[in-house]
Amino acid sequence: MAESNGVIAVRGSGRPVGRYGLRFVALGYLLVLLAAPVAMVFYRAFRHGLGPIWSSLTTSEARSAIEVTLIVAVSAVVLNTLFGVGAALLLVRRQFPGRHLLDVLVDIPQAVSPIVVGLALILVYGKFGFFGSWIERNGLKIIFSLPGMVLATAFVSLPLVVRSVAPVLAEIGDEQEQAARTLGASSWQTFRRITFPSIRDALAYGVVLSLARSLGEYGAVTVVSGHVVGKTVTLTLFIDERLQNFDQTAAYSAAVLLAIIAMGSLLISRRLRTRSRSRA
Amino acid sequence: MSISVRNVSKTFAQFKALDNVSVDIPTGSLTALLGPSGSGKSTLLRVIAGLDTADEGTVSIEDRDATHLPPQRRGVGFVFQHYAPFKHMTVYDNIAFGLTVRKASKAETKAKVTELLELVHLEKFQTRYPAQLSGGQRQRMALARALAVEPRVLLLDEPFGALDAQVRKELRTWLRRLHDEMHVTTVIVTHDQEEAMEVADEVVVLQDGRVQQVGAPAEVYEHPANDWVMSFLGPVTHFGDLLVRPHDLDLAHEPSDDALPATVVRVTRLGFQTRVDMESKGAPIYAQLAREATGRLTLEPGAQVHVRHVRGESVPARVGATPIADDVL
Numbered sequence: 001m002a003e004s005n006g007v008i009a010v011r012g013s014g015r016p017v018g019r020y021g022l023r024f025v026a027l028g029y030l031l032v033l034l035a036a037p038v039a040m041v042f043y044r045a046f047r048h049g050l051g052p053i054w055s056s057l058t059t060s061e062a063r064s065a066i067e068v069t070l071i072v073a074v075s076a077v078v079l080n081t082l083f084g085v086g087a088a089l090l091l092v093r094r095q096f097p098g099r100h101l102l103d104v105l106v107d108i109p110q111a112v113s114p115i116v117v118g119l120a121l122i123l124v125y126g127k128f129g130f131f132g133s134w135i136e137r138n139g140l141k142i143i144f145s146l147p148g149m150v151l152a153t154a155f156v157s158l159p160l161v162v163r164s165v166a167p168v169l170a171e172i173g174d175e176q177e178q179a180a181r182t183l184g185a186s187s188w189q190t191f192r193r194i195t196f197p198s199i200r201d202a203l204a205y206g207v208v209l210s211l212a213r214s215l216g217e218y219g220a221v222t223v224v225s226g227h228v229v230g231k232t233v234t235l236t237l238f239i240d241e242r243l244q245n246f247d248q249t250a251a252y253s254a255a256v257l258l259a260i261i262a263m264g265s266l267l268i269s270r271r272l273r274t275r276s277r278s279r280a
Numbered sequence: 281m282s283i284s285v286r287n288v289s290k291t292f293a294q295f296k297a298l299d300n301v302s303v304d305i306p307t308g309s310l311t312a313l314l315g316p317s318g319s320g321k322s323t324l325l326r327v328i329a330g331l332d333t334a335d336e337g338t339v340s341i342e343d344r345d346a347t348h349l350p351p352q353r354r355g356v357g358f359v360f361q362h363y364a365p366f367k368h369m370t371v372y373d374n375i376a377f378g379l380t381v382r383k384a385s386k387a388e389t390k391a392k393v394t395e396l397l398e399l400v401h402l403e404k405f406q407t408r409y410p411a412q413l414s415g416g417q418r419q420r421m422a423l424a425r426a427l428a429v430e431p432r433v434l435l436l437d438e439p440f441g442a443l444d445a446q447v448r449k450e451l452r453t454w455l456r457r458l459h460d461e462m463h464v465t466t467v468i469v470t471h472d473q474e475e476a477m478e479v480a481d482e483v484v485v486l487q488d489g490r491v492q493q494v495g496a497p498a499e500v501y502e503h504p505a506n507d508w509v510m511s512f513l514g515p516v517t518h519f520g521d522l523l524v525r526p527h528d529l530d531l532a533h534e535p536s537d538d539a540l541p542a543t544v545v546r547v548t549r550l551g552f553q554t555r556v557d558m559e560s561k562g563a564p565i566y567a568q569l570a571r572e573a574t575g576r577l578t579l580e581p582g583a584q585v586h587v588r589h590v591r592g593e594s595v596p597a598r599v600g601a602t603p604i605a606d607d608v609l
Contacts, residue, residue, distance in 0.1 A: 175360050175362065175364035176364050176365075178331050178351070178360070178364065179358065179360060179364040180366075180377065180381075181331075181350070182329055182354075182356060182357065182358040183352070183357075183377050183425065183426070183428075184352045184382055185352060185378075185381040186352065189381045193377070193380075193381070194366060198368065
């Protein structure tokens with residue numbers, strides 16, 4: 001188990017002081033950085049019991065924020081799943097000019113700050129943007145509405161599905177797919193019956209990761225959302241807005257909700273990852 | 281002709297895998313594509329199956345041009361070197377796959393798969409997954425899976441390569457019997473001369489992407505087209521400027537016109553045969569003698585003998601071509 005967490009246990013590494021010292025530093029660091037702040041959020045939220053949490057999460061604004069978050073996150077995840085599987089297949093199974101470029105492009109969202117992503121989307125799709133004016137003339141609105149938020153969210157979580165699926169595709173190789181072809185299977189049958197079952201766990205892992213990332217996205221979304229209350233405010237934006245208005249109970253309650261969803265996803269993804277590894 | 285390959289060439293990056301290859305494979309025969317690694321034999325098989333496409337040339341299967349047909353429409357069964365089992369399916373589902381994608385009825389599929397399970401002796405293993413099978417069982421499952429769609433042509437890529445010696449021999453004999461019962465045109469790729477000789481009706485010898493010789497096993501062994509084929513198919517030794525089989529040489533103490541004088545260097549007894557290493561005019565030469573032949577000679581290091589080529593084929597040894605002299609007994 002130690003290896004699967006990326007930690008290598010070194011046994012008998014000298015004096016007990018050194019050994020315990022290292023543990024103390026590692027755990028202390030995590031406590032200061034992670035455990036204490038998260039615990040504080042929970043403490044603040046639950047300080048007066050469940051009642052205030054419930055009422056602050058059932059206001060029409062909060063309910064709308066939850067709804068918008070789910071719509072945006074689920075749409076972004078669907079887009080990324082389709083693109084992710086397609087891109088992974090292209091990258092691993094095909095040789096074509098521009099393959100290396102695609103490989104590099106896929107990782108760009110991880111390197112670029114989400115704010116920059118948001119700004120870039122405005123430049124392209126905004127009212128005075130490259131496509132924006134044409135799009136608006138045709139009655140569509142992307143920036144300061146849901147489609148823009150979906151695009152921004154999809155952009156920042158784009159590599160997660162590709163990078164979960166591609167290594168598994170590379171590892172299983174294409175012999176099973178070739179065998180299916182010689183047995184008379186069409187491309188679609190080969191994908192559905194051979195490729196998909198082999199990448200299913202890795203794909204689920206990527207989907208959960210990108211869902212967690214999408215639910216928590218703030219930077220890119222805040223730029224393109226326009227903060228229209230009840231329409232384009234997600235949970236993260238809602239938390240920010242409540243904090244600005246000194247409504248701490250609502251802010252902490254929403255934060256706890258997000259934290260619980262995120263931790264839930266993390267637990268699921270862990271189980272999926274161990275399952276896909278033990279099978280391979 | 282069941283399979284007809286015409287002037288096929290195929291290049292990977294800089295490497296010329298097939299160089300103007302033409303081969304005809306008669307209906308119902310079992311043909312071996314024999315060659316060392318890198319000779320293009322597997323590429324030729326994949327081109328026939330449609331898994332690789334030829335840069336030039338044509339392939340026709342059962343008199344139908346198949347050059348541009350995708351693999352699923354060629355009516356070929358392909359058995360991969362590492363069997364390519366569908367890991368997430370049971371043995372039964374693996375074998376049934378070709379019928380399932382053709383949307384055959386449940387009853388029809390069941391009848392066919394049951395018949396095949398019996399044929400490959402895997403009835404007891406039908407609910408197992410490939411990971412729970414031995415190498416030989418996986419091999420037989422792969423064969424049954426390929427046969428399920430009743431292919432016009434069965435193609436096997438190094439089918440016994442990953443098995444241990446004992447299982448290999450058994451499966452080889454079994455495959456030959458199977459072929460004699462089913463009469464489906466079969467092509468196997470192998471680098472093992474003995475395997476090709478034992479199993480095939482016809483052998484296609486390939487080297488560097490070119491066909492060196494085509495013929496019945498005995499014919500290519502006894503009448504090799506050139507020194508390379510001769511040394512690839514069996515043991516050879518230099519007899520003057522000629523390449524000969526060491527078991528075609530005889531030794532005598534008395535000189536004769538057609539004999540080469542030589543000095544014995546080493547004598548090795550190998551069961552019923554004796555290998556005599558000698559030196560003749562500074563060049564090494566060796567003979568493989570039957571027991572009764574060694575009885576009438578006194579052979580020990582330093583002894584003077586006369587070597588004669590008494591039977592079999594000889595081909596001129598090309599300058600610079602160094603045959604594999606002594607790795608085959």
